[in-house]
Amino acid sequence: MTSTKKPDGLTIFSIVVTILIIIPIAFILVYGFAVYHSSIGFSSIVFKSIALTIFSSSIAAFIVFLLFTPLAYHISRLSSSAMETISDISASIPHPIVGIAFLLIVSPLTPFGRFLISIGLGLFDSIPGLVTALAFVSAPVYIRAAQSVFSQNPSEPEILAMGLGLSRIKTLYRVVVPNSARLLLSATLTSMSRAISEFGSIAIIAYVILQFPFAGVMPASVLIYQFFGYYGLGPAVTASAVMILISIIVLLISRFIKGIGNNRSGV
């Protein structure tokens, strides 16, 4: 005998609000690919721009993984509210402020900026500048996700490793990270998704890249904004549809990897 479970009120409400999230995305995809189908939206400028965005977001996500995994682990095990609050700052301020802050830091107005310029490492309109801003704004997303991964892990293997004589940092890299590799990769891809969507800070610090191999190329979000200003809605919507498709693929890969991690269990 089989029984069909009827959806309750909470399920129906959840479906409705999920549809609300989908509506603008669906409109962009339908209008971008089927209605406007603007040739400018499919031009090489758009694909170079998307390539720059994917490239810089990937590097930013990798840097975030390297730099912030220890912090996420530390917070998850020793719950430092000060560190948690500080790690959330970049997510809670308007992102043009992040761009302005970086612009100030790397400008000749500050000793650090003068030093960077003296060694030929200007961040303004450069790939390092773009990556730095993306890493800064996507770090909180990764820290939160990684912290959640670590918090769900039992601490016994770590206690065993430390009892065997490993320091906390060695325990992190020999025990904790290998045990959580898939979920941390998923967290890294989620932070990459966040980096792909960034506009506010990079419109200030890296509006157009002046370096090889992306000389003259704008990050996708900036290019779409410029298309909207120069050409109007059609090209902007088409370019947006292409960008959304790429973002959804990254997000789906992240969810798929996370799903594999969740489905693994011992005997």
Place this chain on the structure above:
Amino acid sequence: MFKALEVDIRKRLGEFELKASFNAEGMIHIFGVNGSGKTTLLKCLAGVIRVDSGTIVHNGIELTAIPIEQRKVVYLDRLSFFPNLTVEEHLSFLRVTEVEEIDEIKRIMGIDYKGKLKNLSTGQKLKVSLATSVLSHPRLILLDEISANISNAESTLNDLVPILRRQKTDMINVAQENSQTLEKNFTFNIVNGKITGVED
């Protein structure tokens, strides 16, 4: 009378207070019902929980303030294993252990299986973890009710005694009930956080 392990500690956790004072060495068996403070005691000894007051001394060395990674005290419960490692990788976790020593402990403990630990049964995992702990030559090994998950656990522990004696490692085995078959040097009963010696 001097014993290798001298414990005199206090730890309060909400309404519960652990007051443990005992001297012992060799194979030490501590039994008590759920909530009597067995795990708290072991975690205090391992350095996982910081004691409120008192001292933990082993062979004249005060361990109380020594960080867990320098204490050379290994705490094991049923989740204490590295799931992503194979049996061989687990046993050579410290990368300094001689092959002959690993082979000896595998023979004594009947570890004749391979594969990643996450694919083994709980008892097989715990045997590998216990073997890894012995191979690290610690001062003290603390077993938090893992015997119930290992087949012929007490016989396995008895077989380990000569090795533990040779490398001057003491072991505390914690369980719900007293054991008649474990070859123990000292037995204690813990009730509401207070520990008392038991004559076998």
